[in-house]
Each structure stands twice: as C-alpha cells, then as structure tokens.
Amino acid sequence: MALALVAFFALRIGHHARNWPGEEPMAPWMTVGYIARDLGLDPREIDRIAGLPTPEEAGRPQTLEEIATARGVPVEEIFHAVEAAVRELRPPPGDDHR
Numbered sequence: 001m002a003l004a005l006v007a008f009f010a011l012r013i014g015h016h017a018r019n020w021p022g023e024e025p026m027a028p029w030m031t032v033g034y035i036a037r038d039l040g041l042d043p044r045e046i047d048r049i050a051g052l053p054t055p056e057e058a059g060r061p062q063t064l065e066e067i068a069t070a071r072g073v074p075v076e077e078i079f080h081a082v083e084a085a086v087r088e089l090r091p092p093p094g095d096d097h098r
Contacts, residue, residue, distance in 0.1 A: 028065035028075045035082060041089050047087035
C-alpha cells in the first residue's frame with residue numbers, strides 16, 4: 001500500500017513538473033527579480049537595460065506597478081521596457097546577432 005502511494009505521488013509530481021509553465025505572463029504585482037528568476041536571467045541586467053531602479057536604489061524590490069506609479073506612467077510602459085530588456089538578454093533561438 002505504501003509503495004502504491006509513493007508511486008502515485010511520484011507520478012503526480014512528474015506530471016506537474018512537465019506541465020509547469022516556466023514563463024508566466026508578466027503581471028503588475030511582479031518584481032524584476034521574480035521575472036528574472038522565472039527566465040533564468042540576471043535581474044540587475046534587466047534593471048540596467050530597461051532603465052529601472054534597482055532594489056538598492058529604491059530601498060527594496062518594487063513591483064512593476066509601483067515603478068509605473070512612481071513614474072506616473074501606465075504599467076504597460078514598464079512591461080514594454082522589461083520585455084525589450086529580456087529580448088536583448090535572450091534573443092530568439094537562431095538569432096546570431098550576439
């Protein structure tokens with residue numbers, strides 16, 4: 001019985017791991033650090049390229065919404081800056097411009 005339970009949970013874990021989305025859509029509540037970890041990138045490089053404040057400059061990690069509010073811009077503008085930085089740091093497969 002115990003072996004059957006272990007096998008059941010092992011299969012469930014394997015199934016969830018295979019279907020884990022990895023790259024979830026950007027949301028206002030996310031921080032650059034959260035996004036960077038999800039994508040396997042350096043968060044300070046995203047901050048630098050996107051022109052965003054680092055947690056050290058801001059005093060703590062800020063959400064994308066907090067950054068947008070502080071700048072008086074729509075959060076979509078911050079999304080675009082982060083997306084452009086991600087594209088620069090991680091060009092599409094087959095792109096030899098690096």
